[in-house]
Amino acid sequence: MRLSTVILPIRRWNEGGKQVWQRAEELGFHTAYTYDHLSWRVPFREGPWFGALPTLTAAASATQRVRLGTLVTSPNFRHPVTLAKELISLDDISDGRVTLGIGAGSAGGFDATALAPEGTAPWTPRERADRFAEFLGLLDRLLTEDAVSYEGDFWSAGDVRNIPGCVQRPRLPFSVAATGPRGLKLAARYGQAWVTTGDPKLYENGTPDESLAAIRGQVTKLGTACEAVGRDVGELGKTLLTGFTPDRPLESLDAFVDFAGRHAELGFDELVLHWPVEDTQFAADEKVFEQIASEGLAQLG
Secondary structure (H helix, E strand, O other): OEEEEEOOOOOOHHHOHHHHHHHHHHOOOOEEEEOOOOOOOOOHHHOOOOOHHHHHHHHHHHOOOOEEEEEEEOOOOOOHHHHHHHHHHHHHHOOOOEEEEEOOOOOOOOOOOOOOOOOOOOOOHHHHHHHHHHHHHHHHHHHHOOEEEEEOOOOEEEEEEOOOOOOOOOOOOEEEEOOOHHHHHHHHHHOOEEEEOOOHHHOOOOOHHHHHHHHHHHHHHHHHHHHHOOOOHHHOEEEEEOOOOOOOOOOOHHHHHHHHHHHHOOOOOEEEEEOOOOOOOOOOOHHHHHHHHHHOHHHHO
């Protein structure tokens, strides 16, 4: 089991932002991720919110060991060609410490229509799935081939050069966020890991046992998707982004150990905790958070 954190990009770099990323490394987190949005839900929508890739580039220069990544990037406002160039550069700057968390994105309004004319409706679920499939396939090629030409339904690449490619070979790893059948097949085909937040319908009114059962069902469906593409589901890492289930793993060290153990039994090998943010859904006692970071995994035995 690995323990990682996600640091929201809400702090000015020279007013505490840099220190948070360095502290994440000091605490021994495996990976420090950040959200890749243009803005996010209330209360964050009305406050500071910085770009993911510049933030990760700064973090790469301020740290030495901790892995870095997005959780998650989506086609909402990204283009595969420019994203690939930026990722190759970030992978080089960090000396191969980057993981790309990537998903289809949501229609929730945070950035789903940010690049569209006012009044444009968000993509339908089918349109979003179609775009994600093409986006992921093209990005995979752009990160593994020196030259790519492509003409698709949604994106194009005209003799795009990406030399020297990633430090990590054949490319930096993808952690694919998915729960539906099409997304799970993409995770099975392209992912080095799979990401879930659990079942969002259970967040407010469900129970931990109901959440565990729902996640168990997702893991089963992932196995089916892997079988369909001829892949062993055991080869795929399994990541749970916490904070969106009825559980409260940051209440105490014991609560975390119980939570981690229950999900380890389902095959998860990475848990991601939100770095505490006061007066939000991610509020937590920082001393307990640091105790969990330092001692939590050792308590699993």
